[in-house]
């Protein structure tokens with residue numbers, strides 16, 4: 410029986426430039442996220458566990474397909490719930506695929522879990538969502554998020570202490586930490602920058618301004634609106650004030666549903682059948 414559920418496989422062009430490159434990042438979206446944030450923009454799969462069960466052989470074929478399509482890397486999105494079953498797949502992928510493996514996670518995972526991935530993951534791409542634990546509880550029901558994420562990202566940095574890019578600016582090893590700035594979330598964002606700087610001031614940080622309210626939070630007094638330019642600018646100021654120097658920012662024009670992947674299970678099923 411398959412232990413893995415996935416909801417989308419495809420080239421994704423809207424990650425950071427060093428991840429998407431010119432040909433796209435080879436994303437595999439796993440069903441169910443261990444955080445289940447109220448405002449999640451991928452809510453269709455993160456909360457509803459919508460997806461198709463696959464075994465390791467099928468997953469490997471899909472990864473090979475992405476590489477054949479030109480993917481710069483294999484980008485495992487919200488994979489943490491599947492760590493144990495993914496290890497043997499990653500073991501086989503290591504000798505088969507000649508591109509980096511990206512672990513694109515919520516940041517809310519244990520050091521013990523991450524230690525299992527040592528030697529299999531080339532690039533860690535975690536979120537650091539909250540420095541404010543009350544916010545973490547209110548929006549994601551995550552206890553002690555700040556401490557858990559700080560320790561997790563510290564472990565990721567231990568495993569990948571250097572950020573390595575090729576001549577085309579594509580990342581091959583390293584860590585990029587993402588923070589989605591929330592409405593009324595400037596102090597939270599500033600705190601996140603300070604937490605990251607305390608781990609490593611040279612860490613790449615992607616300060617994301619693409620928040621938009623999904624139907625689940627459309628009526629929420631705080632989450633029911635987009636970010637303002639002033640809030641985003643203040644979050645960026647916090648990045649510099651914390652002593653961080655390496656990072657990515659966004660135009661707020663990208664705050665649109667257009668950038669949310671389409672989770673078309675019929676298309677995924679057809680692809681799986683075609684690759685058999």
Ligand code: SF4
Nearest residue numbers: 442444445446449515
């Ligand atoms: S961590 Fe990201 S993918 Fe997971 S529920 Fe929260 S916003 Fe969604």
